[in-house]
Structure formats: C-alpha cells, structure tokens
Amino acid sequence: MLDRDRQFVWHPYTQMKTAPRPLAIVRGQGVYLYTDDGRKLLDGISSWWVNIHGHAHPRLAQAIADQARRLEHVIFAGATHEPAVDLAERLVGVLPAGLTKIFYSDNGSTAVEVAVKMAIQYWRNRNQPARQRIVALEHAYHGDTIGTMAVSAPSVFTDAFSSLLFEVDRVKPEEVEPHLRAHGERVAAVIVEPMLQGAGGMIMWPAESLAHVREACYRHGVLLIADEVLTGFGRTGRMFACEHAAVTPDIICLSKALTAGYLPLAVTATTNAVFDAFLSDDRTKTFFHGHSFTANPLACAVALASLDLLEEGRVLERVARLERQLRDGLAPLKDVPRVADVRVLGGVGVVELASDGGYLDSLGPRLYDAFLKRGVLLRPLGNVLYLMPPYVITDAEVDWVLECIREVVKQIE
C-alpha cells in the first residue's frame, strides 16, 4: 500500500520530496489507531482535532449505516430531509441563545467562507454597501480556501497566494474597540477564534477580552463572527467557547467535532436579525451559496448521534477532569529551561518550547518521531507541542501520555 501511496497520492501539508512514509492506518478503536505493521498508537491530536468520542464507536457507526439504508444524499435546494431538520433543531437548542438559523456546508473552511459572505451581503442587502471590511485578529487561522486565507494571519500557509487575498484590518483583541471607534462605519464584521487560536500556535486569550470584543461590536453596529470550528462541542470545557464570556456572536462557524470527526459537515449559524436581512421579494438578495454535499444526510445522522453521546455521557464533566489532569501533569515542565510556556484550556494542553523557527522549526518533526517511538501520535505546530485527545481517553491513559511528554521534553536537544 505504501508504494502505491507514493505513486498515486498527494498528501496535505506534506513536502512530498522529503516527507517520511506516512503511517499506514488499518483501523481505529477508541483512542487508538492501528498500523499495518502492528503498531498501536494513541491518537493524541484527535485526528486533526475532530474526534471526540473515539474511533469506530458502535453507536456512531450504526447511525451512519442506518441512514445509508434510507437515504444517502439528496440536493438541499428545493428539498429537505429529517436528519438535517432534526440536527438544525437540536443545534439551536444547544447553541448560545439567539443563534436560530442553521446553514449547512462541508468543512471548517466553507463554514468560515459562508460566514464572511453572509456578513458582506448582509450589509449590501441592508443598503449599507460601504461596510465591506473584515477585522481579524493577529495569529488567526480560519482555513485554507482563498477567502479564509485572507482572514487568517499571513504565514507560510498563505505567502504564495498573497496577491489573491483581499485586505483585512488586522488587530490584537484589545485593539478591536479603538479600531471600530475610528473605522467602524466601513467594517462589516469582526472574526475571532474565541478563547483559543488553534493553528496560529494554540494561543489562549482571556474571556474578558472576548466580552470586550462583543461589546465593541454591539456599540459600533458591527457583526461578530465566532469561528468555533476547533473550539465547539466541549473542547475548551464548555459546549461552545463563547460561553466562557457568556456572549452570543451574530454568526458562529462549526465543523470538526460536529460529526464527532466521522464525516465532513459544517454549520454556519446566525441570528434572526442576520437571516431576516436576506428575506425579500427582490431575488438578488438571496444568499447564493451552496455545495453539492450541503447537509449530507449521513453526516447529519452521525452528528445527531454524537449530540446524543455528548448529552448522555456527562462529557463536559469529563473534559473538566481532563483539564485538571493536564494542568497538574504539565506544571512540572514550567521549570525546564527549554520550555517557554505551559498552558491548558479544557481538553487542550500546550507546551511551547523556546525557539525562533516557528511552524517550520525542525523541533516539530523531531518531537513527532520521538512520540511515535513511544506509541503516541502528536503533531506539534513547529515548537508548539500540544495534546488534544478524544474525550474518551481514560485517566490512566492521560497519565501515561503526560509521562511521555515530560520525558521527551526534558530529553529533546
């Protein structure tokens, strides 16, 4: 298989000339992945931050199988189906109060593209077309499509495409209010990753700042977009990270753990006020956006089953315990000279190593190899090592991974 992989496949985020052979994964079970050469690896990054209930969960597999026997897919313009309607209703029940309309798409990037397009057209439909600017935060990451690269901070991910990216106003959280005071009349929306900026370096920022950003947006009549693609569904210890600051954004983006990581699906949810700006007898005010697989029934069915597990399983209590374990287990690393910072939020534990190499720092691959040798799959963002396991990980497994992390960090050259 690996020879055929090399011959036919082009992997994401991978320098195909120099990359080592990929792991050949033949099955998953709970928090473990199994390779074709008989290795058992603990999935410490939830398979790119998507998996929450573990791999090959029987209830989730059953939900997909049952739905596949009834209806696998249908066009979602001019047609609807029970899984999509049920999921929309359930999501409105758990989302921050006031988010009442669910627009489906396929992945985190499309969820954000949809949000940005909605915000721009919202103002056009309301006859304020001068509001065209998006305000985004330093270190932001919102996806890899052209529009989401534009709102993401410039980086090695976006450099090659800079000529294609629209301009945004880039600020720190504390600069949002003064920026809107000065330029608010040309701003359509502020976009943030609430509480935790993921791919930009697992940077945590305070709930008070998020509350201030929300306030500033209200004061200056600007929409707030919360990108909860990573943070949604319990990852930060609350169902949604906005809850830490008790705020409701005007638009929220969800994906990743929405389906427990089983199938691609995304949601861009809005308030009635945003939705209503698109209601008109004038058909040009329609939101002209959709994808072939919008609201795929299999994906909606597994998302519903995941919500059942989240509600039945006292999952937020589990994440709270995980947070305590991560804090206690990583704290000793604060005294290691090589360690620049240790931080924890919900089910995410971060050890930042001192370095100036950023994302391309050679520490990343060396740490990756060191953990693989011990049977743990971790994929540092350069010098930023983090653990973000599926919530079903046991206390003993967390202790074991934390011990591995302490050993590797102390030994790494």
Ligand SMILES: Cc1ncc(COP(=O)(O)O)c(C=O)c1O
């Ligand atoms: C906050 C955030 N937004 C958007 C995305 C893009 O999601 P996707 O990779 O599904 O396109 C990611 C992916 O890591 C993310 O962390």
